[in-house]
């Protein structure tokens with residue numbers, strides 16, 4: 222079983238953290254998406270990371286991979302089997318992924334030459350980021366972890382998104398504006414799985 226990932230992908234970081242937390246035996250292979258001949262083209266028609274290759278098939282995208290990894294590497298399940306709890310968790314993952322989508326959209330817009338950049342894109346995506354952070358922050362009120370105050374894949378998904386937003390927007394003062402999320406990230410960063418997958422500023 223092999224996971225293809227790239228260094229600072231927040232979607233891939235979720236899975237790398239999950240793999241480490243579950244002590245799942247999966248080989249990690251780093252790819253560079255910008256390479257024209259990147260091996261990912263062979264494993265995923267969408268050429269995206271993360272991609273999991275197992276039993277001669279490729280599995281994507283990250284929510285699907287997470288289900289697979291958690292299910293196949295029990296018994297400490299980080300995604301609950303109970304339907305209602307699972308829906309709460311999936312909903313959190315959806316916000317976390319949406320947060321990453323907005324942050325990535327701004328980053329891609331910034332990479333365009335300045336005369337082609339669209340101010341509306343920045344404004345629209347930044348609004349999504351701010352509203353999502355406000356929403357998540359409110360949901361973490363009086364809690365240590367999101368789901369039943371117990372560490373789960375919901376915290377991994379949001380923690381990974383927070384790490385990415387912090388990397389790309391260091392000007393956002395989490396302690397001042399989103400204290401509950403600041404506390405959550407500090408707590409998560411005490412875990413080796415989060416420490417060893419922390420995004421690298423120069424990439």
Ligand SMILES: N[C@@H](CCC(=O)N[C@@H](CS)C(=O)NCC(=O)O)C(=O)O
Pocket residue numbers: 227229230231232254267268269270271281282283284318325
């Ligand atoms: N919804 C996907 C998003 C994955 C994604 O967009 N990954 C980015 C890296 S952060 C990627 O592979 N981009 C390459 C591309 O879109 O060509 C998931 O959750 O796995």
